[in-house]
Amino acid sequence: MSGQQNLPLPDAQNEPVRFVPTRAAGLARLDRFVSRAGRHYTGLRNYDLGPDQRSNVSALSPWIRHRVITEEEVLRATLARHSPSAADKFIQEVFWRSYFKGWLEQHPSVWAGYLADLDDLLADLESDDWLAKGYRAATVGETGIEGFDDWSRELVETGYLHNHARMWFASIWIFTLRLPWQLGADFFLRHLLDGDPASNTLSWRWVAGLHTKGKAYQARVSNIAKYTRERFRPKHYLASEIRPLEEDAHHPRVPLPGADPLPEGSFLLLLTEDDCSIAQTLPRPPAAVLGLLASNGRSPLGVSAKVSEFAHGAVDDALSQSGGDIIGLTGEADWSGPILRAAAQAGVRSIVIGHPPIGPVATRFAQARGEIERAGLRIHAVRRDYDSAAWPHATRGFFALKKKIPALLRDIGLSG
Ligand SMILES: Cc1cc2nc3c(=O)[nH]c(=O)nc-3n(C[C@H](O)[C@H](O)[C@H](O)COP(=O)(O)OP(=O)(O)OC[C@H]3O[C@@H](n4cnc5c(N)ncnc54)[C@H](O)[C@@H]3O)c2cc1C
Structure with missing residues (x-):
């Protein structure tokens, strides 16, 4: 692309994004952006025009990260407006996330x-x-x-x-x-x-x-x-002869964990910041639902107030849409007590959680698991079909998964 002044940025003026942690706000942002997910995004996505001008990217990542809205929903909305080839670049970026999730899960x-x-x-x-x-x-x-x-x-x-x-x-x-x-x-x-x-x-x-x-x-x-369209032109020296870092550690690939089926009877659903809309994938509603937060575990130094408010708001909003009795929302580090008390209150012996990928949610849940099982409760970690389809292809570089995108879109029923 040449000549900054000729850059076709028809509606790039003044489009700041307010990151409100609700499903309604995520869907509204998707709706606002999706008509631009084709040629517009392909041509302009690399421009960082500043926080007030986000028309050339989706800015959906905070909602997608917490699965307030899902990759699948974003892809579905995109393919309802564009052909797979017109939205190829945007679709690939969404799959970069799936690639990284699947790769870390296996390393x-x-x-x-x-x-x-x-x-x-x-x-x-x-x-x-x-x-x-x-x-x-x-x-x-x-x-x-x-x-x-x-x-x-x-x-x-x-x-x-x-x-x-x-x-x-x-x-x-x-x-x-x-x-x-x-x-x-x-x-x-x-x-x-x-x-x-x-x-x-x-x-x-x-x-x-x-x-x-x-x-x-x-x-x-x-x-x-x-x-940056000349917003920045650093005068400071930037390293020019860069040498890629090296490490001694070897990171072996481990098999993907299996997914559990849903229990027969009634169950308590655990809603976490890793998947706020898991309830929508279940064939029947939970008897009760407990929200669990681990955002403070993202760093030993804790997270900013903004980050913690987004995660809290996202899980809180999800609780009200889960279809079960709301037991509450806890940010305690030890999850075993709140889970055992919630199961007792709901009168159930089965616990369902969306499979937590590597990270603080998985760590906190793993720490609580022993005590929950010793109390005689059964845990069912369910995994979305989307993850089960994409993750096995995230073993090497992104290219191997990229080649599978057309087949993956067919598998999840998004293209013919
Ligand atoms: C150093 C570094 C750190 C990053 N840390 C994070 C992070 O913590 N969380 C995070 O979600 N992304 C991270 N990214 C990836 C990427 O920068 C963001 O996902 C993207 O900028 C979000 O803006 P958007 O929603 O407007 O993206 P868009 O360009 O509109 O893309 C749509 C969606 O695709 C996914 N996506 C796009 N690009 C990437 C990518 N390169 N890798 C993974 N997923 C992608 C996101 O879910 C994004 O919302 C990081 C990238 C770099 C270089």
């Missing part, structure tokens, strides 16, 4: 290794002055690097960054500022409304050259200037 040591490294690095911040100074400047937006400082502040203020800004930011963090990628990933997880263990950790590793081994992402001044 859990990446998440465990990241958490262990993060603990060490947070301790280093107490003793290493150079690291502490650099980290502070990067996270309050005082490095002196135009663009980078603005994105740092934008992230904290809005809870969202454009994909291209995330890539530039991560690249500058790693290769120009020479800060550990794990601290950057944690900064994102604390502030992104869409903060997701799979998409975030694996994207940071992708930029660093650890996901696609030997291939790192370089942020260039000309690229930043072009795709």
Whole structure:
């Protein structure tokens, strides 16, 4: 694309997005965006025009991350308006999320290794002055690097960054500022409304050259200037000879966990921030429903008030649409007590949860599981057909899954 002034941005003016954590708000944003998911998105998606101009991207990620609205719904709405080829780029981006979720599920040591490294690095911040100074400047937006400082502040203020800004930011963090990628990933997880263990950790590793081994992402001044339409043209030196990071750790692939069938009788449904609309996939409503929050577990430092309010609001909204008696919503770290009490109150012996993918929800649930089972309750972790179809193809690079997209869309009944 040439000539910034000729750029066809018909309705790019003034389209900020308000991230309201309800299904109605997510569906309204989808409705507003979907007519642009074809050629418009294909041609313009790489432009970061600033927080007030989001017409060229969907900005649906906070709702999709919590499955307030699902990938499948987004794809269905897209294909109702566009042919698969016209919306090819947008469809692929949605499948990037499915790819990362499935890949991390099969490489859990990446998440465990990241958490262990993060603990060490947070301790280093107490003793290493150079690291502490650099980290502070990067996270309050005082490095002196135009663009980078603005994105740092934008992230904290809005809870969202454009994909291209995330890539530039991560690249500058790693290769120009020479800060550990794990601290950057944690900064994102604390502030992104869409903060997701799979998409975030694996994207940071992708930029660093650890996901696609030997291939790192370089942020260039000309690229930043072009795709921000000259809002930013950093004068600061940006690392030019970048060397992809390497690691000693080997991350073996493990088999995908199996999915459980729904119990015969009545059950308590656990609603978590990983899948707020799981109730809609069940053939019958739960007897009762309990909301469980783990957003504070996304980082050892906790998450921002904005992040926690979005997750809380999303689960709260989902509870009212689940079709069962609402027992309550808890953010306690130990889930066994609230689950046992809720099952007793509802008078049921079966617990249903949407299979929690790798991350804090899965960790908290795994910690509570033993006690729940010792009390004689049966757990059924149900998995969406969408995940069961996509995840097995997320074993190597994205390309292998990309080739399967037409078949996947057919499998889930979205194209003929
Ligand atoms: C360093 C870094 C960290 C990231 N961290 C996260 C994260 O924590 N959570 C998160 O959801 N995304 C993350 N992404 C991916 C991507 O930047 C966001 O999903 C996207 O910017 C969200 O904006 P949007 O909804 O307007 O996307 P659109 O371009 O409108 O895409 C539609 C949807 O597809 C999915 N998607 C799009 N691009 C990607 C991608 N590259 N990877 C995975 N899914 C994608 C999202 O669900 C998104 O809502 C990260 C990317 C980078 C480079």
